[in-house]
Amino acid sequence: xxxxxxxxxxxxxxxxxxxxLLALAAGVILVLxxxxxxxxxxxQASTDRPAVxxxxxxxxxxxxxxxxxxxxxxxxKPVVINFWASWCVPCEDEAxxxxxxxQKYKDRAMFLGVDYVDTEPKAREFLKRFGITYPNGPDLGSxxxxxxxxxxxxxxxxxxxxxxxxLVKIGPTTEAELSATLDELLx
Amino acid sequence: xxxxxxxxxxxxxxxxxxxxxxxxxxxxxxxxxxxxxRAITDRLNCPLCQNTTLTECPLxxxxxxxxxxxxKLIAGxxxxxxxxxxxxxxxxxxxxxxxxxxxALLGWVMPLVGIMVGVVLLGLVLRAMLHREPKQSAPRAATxxxxxxxxPSEYVDRLERDLRQME
Numbered sequence: 304x305x306x307x308x309x310x311x312x313x314x315x316x317x318x319x320x321x322x323x324l325l326a327l328a329a330g331v332i333l334v335l336x337x338x339x340x341x342x343x344x345x346x347q348a349s350t351d352r353p354a355v356x357x358x359x360x361x362x363x364x365x366x367x368x369x370x371x372x373x374x375x376x377x378x379x380k381p382v383v384i385n386f387w388a389s390w391c392v393p394c395e396d397e398a399x400x401x402x403x404x405x406q407k408y409k410d411r412a413m414f415l416g417v418d419y420v421d422t423e424p425k426a427r428e429f430l431k432r433f434g435i436t437y438p439n440g441p442d443l444g445s446x447x448x449x450x451x452x453x454x455x456x457x458x459x460x461x462x463x464x465x466x467x468x469x470l471v472k473i474g475p476t477t478e479a480e481l482s483a484t485l486d487e488l489l490x
Numbered sequence: 491x492x493x494x495x496x497x498x499x500x501x502x503x504x505x506x507x508x509x510x511x512x513x514x515x516x517x518x519x520x521x522x523x524x525x526x527x528r529a530i531t532d533r534l535n536c537p538l539c540q541n542t543t544l545t546e547c548p549l550x551x552x553x554x555x556x557x558x559x560x561x562k563l564i565a566g567x568x569x570x571x572x573x574x575x576x577x578x579x580x581x582x583x584x585x586x587x588x589x590x591x592x593x594a595l596l597g598w599v600m601p602l603v604g605i606m607v608g609v610v611l612l613g614l615v616l617r618a619m620l621h622r623e624p625k626q627s628a629p630r631a632a633t634x635x636x637x638x639x640x641x642p643s644e645y646v647d648r649l650e651r652d653l654r655q656m657e
Binding site: 322323325326329330333336388390420421422424425441443444445446 | 537538549550551554555557558577578579580581582583600603604607610611614615617618
């Protein structure tokens with residue numbers, strides 16, 4: 304038994320085993336990294352839009368004519384946030400209603416127009432054409448639209464004095480709809 | 491002679507008008523503005539459509555964006571300034587290549603990591619294949635002798651004889 308042949312090729316088998324182990328480890332790491340990246344993407348994409356009763360995301364926005372506006376600083380009175388664009392035809396339909404409602408409630412509520420994916424000259428033209436006087440500003444980097452997960456323009460959110468969303472309107476809103484919501488919030 | 495003078499005056503007026511237009515356009519000719527505009531719009535995406543460049547997009551807002559780029563070029567802004575303006579206004583999604591910072595940096599790094607991992611895996615596979623090769627190509631008798639130096643010589647001789655017969 305002492306003269307038993309040694310196991311031929313022991314060393315190469317071990318090296319091959321190590322190679323396989325390394326390849327497996329590299330593959331597992333790659334899969335984990337890719338899974339992490341896609342999970343992050345899915346998490347970002349699946350965040351819900353603010354629903355009625357939820358807290359409205361806060362934001363700061365520069366105004367076309369004036370300083371920066373901060374939503375958090377407006378707590379204490381209802382806020383109407385309207386997403387619009389100069390190229391959006393239904394936005395033209397609601398522009399007059401929004402301005403009329405603003406004129407009616409401007410002492411008791413705040414209106415903010417968020418201009419989504421637009422060019423500034425055309426946005427200014429639109430505001431002038433419809434005589435809009437409440438504060439408006441560009442949605443820089445589309446960050447506010449992303450926070451509110453808007454599906455398109457126009458969209459309107461009404462927020463109560465405590466920062467809770469009270470109305471989500473997809474599509475053009477009306478003076479009657481906004482007045483009814485604001486009257487309820489101002490009771 | 492009078493006709494020649496009139497033609498010369500007209501040509502001179504045309505040249506002056508051309509020079510005035512070029513001066514009003516920041517010293518750039520229309521062709522140069524078109525060329526620069528195309529270079530910018532080819533590298534920017536429509537913020538509303540997916541994977542459509544600003545050059546190709548038929549939306550009204552993209553038409554307005556192309557106009558804005560033209561105005562900015564005439565005002566003397568360069569490509570970097572205009573791209574920075576578009577990123578500030580519409581976000582990173584207007585860039586048709588990911589920015590080289592933040593999370594988007596992964597878009598540049600991951601293909602390289604993928605290639606590197608692929609090269610390493612290929613190396614490991616090749617190495618494993620090469621390790622197997624000497625066993626098959628080396629003479630069997632030599633293998634027996636080399637790997638079993640402590641065997642009795644008559645046993646090795648017999649084994650080598652048998653192996654030669656098998657070959």
